[in-house]
Amino acid sequence: MKYLCLVYSVESLLDAIPDSDCLNYDxxxxxxxxxxASEALQPVHTATTVRVRDGKVSITDGPFxxxxxxxxxxxxxxxxxxxEAIQLAAxxxxxxxxxxxIRPIRPIREMAEKIIxxxxxxxxxxx
Amino acid sequence: xTQVPEQDFSTxxxxxxxxxxxxxxxxxxxxxxxxxxxxEALHDAFQTALEQWPQQGVPDNPCAxxxxxxxxxxxxxxxxxxxxxxxxxxxxxHGAATVNFDDEHDDNLQDDQLRLIFTCCHPSLSAEAQxxxxxxxxxxxxxxxxxxxxxxxxxxxxxxxxxxKAKIREARIPYEVPAPxxxxxxxxxxxxxxxxxxxxGYSASSGTALTRHDLSxxxxxxxxxxxxLLPAQAEIQGLLAxxxxxxxxxxxxxxxxxDLILLAKQDRTLWNRDQINKGVVLVKRALGLPGFGVYTLxxxxxxxxxxxxxxxxxxxxxxxxxxxxxxxxxxxPVIELNRAVxxxxxxxxxxxxxxxxxxxxxxxxxxxxxxxxxxxxFHRRLGQRxxxxxxxxxxxxxxxxxxxxxxxQKRLTELQNQ
Numbered sequence: 001m002k003y004l005c006l007v008y009s010v011e012s013l014l015d016a017i018p019d020s021d022c023l024n025y026d027x028x029x030x031x032x033x034x035x036x037a038s039e040a041l042q043p044v045h046t047a048t049t050v051r052v053r054d055g056k057v058s059i060t061d062g063p064f065x066x067x068x069x070x071x072x073x074x075x076x077x078x079x080x081x082x083x084e085a086i087q088l089a090a091x092x093x094x095x096x097x098x099x100x101x102i103r104p105i106r107p108i109r110e111m112a113e114k115i116i117x118x119x120x121x122x123x124x125x126x127x
Numbered sequence: 128x129t130q131v132p133e134q135d136f137s138t139x140x141x142x143x144x145x146x147x148x149x150x151x152x153x154x155x156x157x158x159x160x161x162x163x164x165x166x167e168a169l170h171d172a173f174q175t176a177l178e179q180w181p182q183q184g185v186p187d188n189p190c191a192x193x194x195x196x197x198x199x200x201x202x203x204x205x206x207x208x209x210x211x212x213x214x215x216x217x218x219x220x221h222g223a224a225t226v227n228f229d230d231e232h233d234d235n236l237q238d239d240q241l242r243l244i245f246t247c248c249h250p251s252l253s254a255e256a257q258x259x260x261x262x263x264x265x266x267x268x269x270x271x272x273x274x275x276x277x278x279x280x281x282x283x284x285x286x287x288x289x290x291x292k293a294k295i296r297e298a299r300i301p302y303e304v305p306a307p308x309x310x311x312x313x314x315x316x317x318x319x320x321x322x323x324x325x326x327x328g329y330s331a332s333s334g335t336a337l338t339r340h341d342l343s344x345x346x347x348x349x350x351x352x353x354x355x356l357l358p359a360q361a362e363i364q365g366l367l368a369x370x371x372x373x374x375x376x377x378x379x380x381x382x383x384x385x386d387l388i389l390l391a392k393q394d395r396t397l398w399n400r401d402q403i404n405k406g407v408v409l410v411k412r413a414l415g416l417p418g419f420g421v422y423t424l425x426x427x428x429x430x431x432x433x434x435x436x437x438x439x440x441x442x443x444x445x446x447x448x449x450x451x452x453x454x455x456x457x458x459x460p461v462i463e464l465n466r467a468v469x470x471x472x473x474x475x476x477x478x479x480x481x482x483x484x485x486x487x488x489x490x491x492x493x494x495x496x497x498x499x500x501x502x503x504x505f506h507r508r509l510g511q512r513x514x515x516x517x518x519x520x521x522x523x524x525x526x527x528x529x530x531x532x533x534x535x536q537k538r539l540t541e542l543q544n545q
Contacts, residue, residue, distance in 0.1 A: 001299050081301035082251060104298045 002105035009098025040073040153239035172197035256291035361416035365423025368409035372429035375402035391438035443473040476505040496525035
């Protein structure tokens with residue numbers, strides 16, 4: 001089961017977490033096989049928001065919402081269940097100053113493939 | 128198979144349903160891997176029993192039979208649905224064709240009940256969802272009953288339960304008893320849920336008192352079940368004791384009209400001695416176990432209260448000592464306030480008032496009606512009429528509970544007429 005761990009923090013507080021801590025944990029979680037992808041993000045002042053309304057693209061500076069905590073990075077992890085995901089997320093260093101949102105991945109691709117698979121199977125059995 | 132006369136049969140099945148359906152459900156959830164499907168399977172299994180047992184007799188191990196039939200019904204249904212609903216995931220448990228229930232240890236079946244409790248009270252669910260799900264799945268209350276008890280619309284209650292189940296399924300909350308290292312913390316969440324349910328019933332206003340009282344009974348039942356499943360945990364005994372001791376005063380704490388009667392004025396012959404005795408035994412046992420905490424200490428305080436022959440004979444020194452320990456392990460302004468009340472009983476209202484002023488100057492509990500009600504009472508006893516009136520008015524603004532409001536209003540009117 002895949003979960004996306006979104007790392008949120010007030011940006012100024014992130015300075016308290018040394019990059020080396022983050023790199024160490026990243027190395028550790030990749031080695032354990034739980035990490036499928038992970039990245040840190042540039043600060044939010046580099047962000048651009050894109051929207052498409054009635055076919056028109058609009059571009060604005062910065063993030064969509066004026067929240068205090070900003071998205072600072074993410075881990076895409078593989079865990080047996082939520083409890084394991086929580087354990088892995090709790091060890092992400094910025095959790096000490098910010099928060100980690102754990103979101104289960106919706107297996108949209110797998111489901112689509114299964115529908116197609118079942119359809120062709122049913123098609124065959126009808127013949 | 129045991130032959131049972133037809134007329135006894137439906138009563139026997141009804142009894143079996145009442146006593147065992149939650150245990151059967153708890154195991155079916157593990158075997159099937161989904162709460163909703165397990166509930167359907169449970170229903171199907173009892174339906175099949177209703178059809179087959181009158182002819183074939185009651186099986187030697189009815190629970191194992193129900194579990195087995197329920198599981199096969201779920202697999203059948205799953206195979207049929209699969210043709211129509213390709214989106215459905217195959218739970219891994221469906222792989223094994225047969226389970227021999229003689230091999231299932233009782234421990235494992237008991238653990239299923241714990242698994243269900245810990246899943247319903249998983250910390251990733253909101254407190255509201257934990258409560259609704261616990262009452263629905265473990266206490267078998269209907270959605271309508273839950274809605275009535277919590278004074279919410281049935282739709283809201285249903286939505287809470289549906290969402291919580293969806294989260295369990297989609298975020299894959301494991302159906303497991305927490306590992307020993309996490310048990311204490313996870314148990315704490317469960318105890319919180321039980322105590323919230325209890326208090327919801329205990330502090331019920333008179334209008335809907337009947338349905339809401341049942342919540343206290345359900346909470347006590349949950350406490351007993353948990354104690355049976357985890358007999359060595361001090362805080363479970365402490366919480367059960369606390370609930371029994373508080374509930375023992377139920378008959379004495381309101382008038383026939385639903386007005387509040389303070390502890391000191393209660394008719395102690397109305398207290399439920401049986402509950403008191405059971406509560407006191409549990410407190411003593413809990414205090415002798417490692418890891419006792421806030422519930423046990425609060426129960427110990429309640430025990431000192433109920434063991435006094437009269438309000439005047441209450442051992443305030445003992446109570447203050449227990450509050451001091453409680454504050455050390457769990458610093459909380461509410462406990463400070465209660466300690467202030469106990470100290471005022473021993474040393475007079477002036478000392479109590481000083482402690483309350485200290486809380487206010489720290490900005491604590493300033494939205495808690497009971498603090499202003501207590502402050503008002505201290506002023507009143509000190510003959511400070513205007514200060515008392517002001518504090519009663521403040522307290523009135525802060526509470527919605529009808530009996531409390533009537534009590535405060537009565538006191539206020541008495542003072543204003545002086």
